[in-house]
Amino acid sequence: MNETPPKKYGPTPAALTQSHDPRSSGGLKTNQALDLRSLGLFDSPTDPQIDLITALVSKTLGFPTVFFSRPGANQKWFKLFFNIKVWNRDEETDLPDQVYEKENFLLIPNTLIEARFASNPLVTNAPHIRSYAERVVRSPSGLLLGSLCCIDYRPRDFEQHELDCLNMFASLIEAKFQSRIAGEFVDLIQDQTPHQDLDILIDNDIFKVRCAALLESHPEKRFTCIHISMPEERTVARTFGHEVHKDLISEIVRRVKLGLRDRGYIVGAGAYTGLVAFATSAGPSDRNTGVAADLVNAIGQRIQTSTVIVSTPVLVGLAPLPEQDSPLEAGFLNAMTATETVTSLVAGTRAVFFSEGMDRIAERRRQVAHALPLALAHDTLTLSYQPKIRLSDSRVKGAEALLRWHDRRLGHVSPLDVISTARDTGLLPEVEHWVLRTACAQIRAWHIKGYELGPVSVNLTTETLQREGFVELIASLIQEFELPRHSLEFEILESSIIDQMNIMVDRLRCLKDLGVQISLDDFGTGHSSLSYLHQLPIDTLKIDRSFVTDIVTDTQKGVLVRQIIEIGTNLRKNVVAEGVENIGQYLILRSYQCDMIQGHYFSRPLNTEDFTSLLRDRAGIIPPRDLTDLLTA
Numbered sequence: 001m002n003e004t005p006p007k008k009y010g011p012t013p014a015a016l017t018q019s020h021d022p023r024s025s026g027g028l029k030t031n032q033a034l035d036l037r038s039l040g041l042f043d044s045p046t047d048p049q050i051d052l053i054t055a056l057v058s059k060t061l062g063f064p065t066v067f068f069s070r071p072g073a074n075q076k077w078f079k080l081f082f083n084i085k086v087w088n089r090d091e092e093t094d095l096p097d098q099v100y101e102k103e104n105f106l107l108i109p110n111t112l113i114e115a116r117f118a119s120n121p122l123v124t125n126a127p128h129i130r131s132y133a134e135r136v137v138r139s140p141s142g143l144l145l146g147s148l149c150c151i152d153y154r155p156r157d158f159e160q161h162e163l164d165c166l167n168m169f170a171s172l173i174e175a176k177f178q179s180r181i182a183g184e185f186v187d188l189i190q191d192q193t194p195h196q197d198l199d200i201l202i203d204n205d206i207f208k209v210r211c212a213a214l215l216e217s218h219p220e221k222r223f224t225c226i227h228i229s230m231p232e233e234r235t236v237a238r239t240f241g242h243e244v245h246k247d248l249i250s251e252i253v254r255r256v257k258l259g260l261r262d263r264g265y266i267v268g269a270g271a272y273t274g275l276v277a278f279a280t281s282a283g284p285s286d287r288n289t290g291v292a293a294d295l296v297n298a299i300g301q302r303i304q305t306s307t308v309i310v311s312t313p314v315l316v317g318l319a320p321l322p323e324q325d326s327p328l329e330a331g332f333l334n335a336m337t338a339t340e341t342v343t344s345l346v347a348g349t350r351a352v353f354f355s356e357g358m359d360r361i362a363e364r365r366r367q368v369a370h371a372l373p374l375a376l377a378h379d380t381l382t383l384s385y386q387p388k389i390r391l392s393d394s395r396v397k398g399a400e401a402l403l404r405w406h407d408r409r410l411g412h413v414s415p416l417d418v419i420s421t422a423r424d425t426g427l428l429p430e431v432e433h434w435v436l437r438t439a440c441a442q443i444r445a446w447h448i449k450g451y452e453l454g455p456v457s458v459n460l461t462t463e464t465l466q467r468e469g470f471v472e473l474i475a476s477l478i479q480e481f482e483l484p485r486h487s488l489e490f491e492i493l494e495s496s497i498i499d500q501m502n503i504m505v506d507r508l509r510c511l512k513d514l515g516v517q518i519s520l521d522d523f524g525t526g527h528s529s530l531s532y533l534h535q536l537p538i539d540t541l542k543i544d545r546s547f548v549t550d551i552v553t554d555t556q557k558g559v560l561v562r563q564i565i566e567i568g569t570n571l572r573k574n575v576v577a578e579g580v581e582n583i584g585q586y587l588i589l590r591s592y593q594c595d596m597i598q599g600h601y602f603s604r605p606l607n608t609e610d611f612t613s614l615l616r617d618r619a620g621i622i623p624p625r626d627l628t629d630l631l632t633a
Contacts, residue, residue: 063151106133107133127153228275228314260277260291261294279318295349376434381434388597388598391595432464451620457489486516581599602624
């Protein structure tokens with residue numbers, strides 16, 4: 001039913017009698033609820049599906065009380081926000097038949113100026129109803145089913161978008177009477193709720209109602225809770241914009257439905273909170289590995305929206321509902337904890353199963369989140385520098401600045417934990433600004449002492465590179481610390497450039513104009529294409545450590561590394577191999593004529609004092625270890 005509602009209210013006002021349980025949080029104060037209970041209410045079986053719709057109406061439109069009224073011969077069946085009550089009503093307070101016959105909407109902006117309400121006790125006394133909206137609900141054949149009613153305790157004008165929304169929810173009730181199982185109903189709500197309301201679907205109260213509706217309809221089944229998280233979601237939204245972000249969520253929902261098939265139900269999708277679903281399971285110990293594998297395959301490695309292809313980490317956390325008090329809440333928290341314990345984020349979809357030890361991991365992350373602002377305030381973060389060695393003469397020709405944090409109570413906190421926590425708590429700009437300033441100050445100090453070092457590289461996230469004013473910030477730092485050209489380098493993930501080619505190329509060119517060098521990090525991990533590699537304003541290709549690790553034992557990895565080095569040489573780019581741990585890897589890379597290597601075989605990351613000593617006392621030269629073996633090789 002898509003009829004346009006009247007601008008004004010209908011000809012005949014409805015009675016404003018309603019009930020409310022004082023234990024509920026549906027919007028009334030306790031004394032108001034008690035006044036309403038004195039009208040002679042009595043209980044009836046609950047209907048969580050109707051409660052779900054009334055809860056959504058209340059959350060979306062801001063009505064403190066919403067209920068569905070179903071007329072009977074001498075009584076009306078009322079289903080309230082999180083409550084279901086029935087009571088007898090006399091003829092004087094009944095809804096007039098002509099309201100249903102002539103109008104689909106009844107709107108009362110202000111009950112105090114309506115003559116028929118002048119003496120109504122619910123207007124003059126508690127709960128002091130001041131405005132009322134009603135949308136008639138009918139069957140496809142036109143049979144009257146009842147009405148969706150909204151009450152407010154203040155006068156209000158009804159905007160067109162509010163009426164459109166009320167229209168939509170009323171149509172859900174109409175469809176509800178044709179639905180027979182909770183799964184169909186849940187999918188119906190998921191399909192028909194507008195994108196802009198996605199963030200309310202995971203609201204705690206609504207989440208509980210939706211879950212209860214599903215589980216109560218299938219008491220014979222056991223379920224596994226599934227939490228699907230996109231940790232880089234805010235970055236995607238900021239980079240591509242709101243419309244692409246909505247398309248991305250919709251596409252993930254579509255793929256999850258394909259992965260679940262007939263084994264589960266989606267119960268909520270929230271902006272920046274993840275997607276929640278339930279899959280049927282054999283028992284409390286069933287990990288549902290088959291469902292997990294199907295979801296990973298269905299979501300895939302890259303997500304095509306209407307305008308762009310997005311490569312982003314997607315995590316699927318799974319946790320069976322435990323046999324204990326509040327199983328829904330425990331299952332949801334366990335599934336969410338599973339996704340929160342992942343610190344190594346790579347593009348693509350991964351399934352993570354909840355285990356007992358994850359509680360401790362989640363608790364540590366909360367402790368890190370609490371301590372990080374203090375670390376920034378007291379300047380207890382540090383940088384270490386890992387040398388990049390030129391293979392032709394074993395001389396240091398660059399370094400990578402790496403974030404370090406040793407907390408008095410937490411001990412060593414990994415850089416991945418710092419960055420992920422900073423992103424979650426909104427501190428990422430502050431952390432990365434600290435890293436940039438500290439690195440620039442150190443470059444300046446080494447330059448003043450006359451050390452020939454080469455560029456010092458800093459890792460940048462896509463979010464940072466795209467942040468408004470970033471190029472201006474770098475320009476001011478270069479000027480403030482009087483940095484020589486090419487002394488500062490940014491390492492950027494290959495996937496972040498490829499997925500945002502047009503945006504990133506312009507930004508990188510601006511940085512190049514400032515004298516900053518650009519290194520393409522994790523090169524060769526599957527995103528590269530020679531058709532556009534030559535277009536990128538980059539100086540260095542950095543071979544991903546996953547290729548270097550197996551280069552001695554895996555012939556195919558060796559061939560790939562040789563080809564990457566040849567590509568870099570032909571494009572006149574520097575090539576750096578990271579993760580070099582032993583002499584075998586070193587010898588193979590030297591034979592392939594790789595420009596530089598980085599890894600523990602030559603040097604672990606050094607603190608500022610030790611790195612300065614390397615430049616001062618050893619002229620920046622680090623000979624390969626096991627030299628006698630090298631000479632006889």
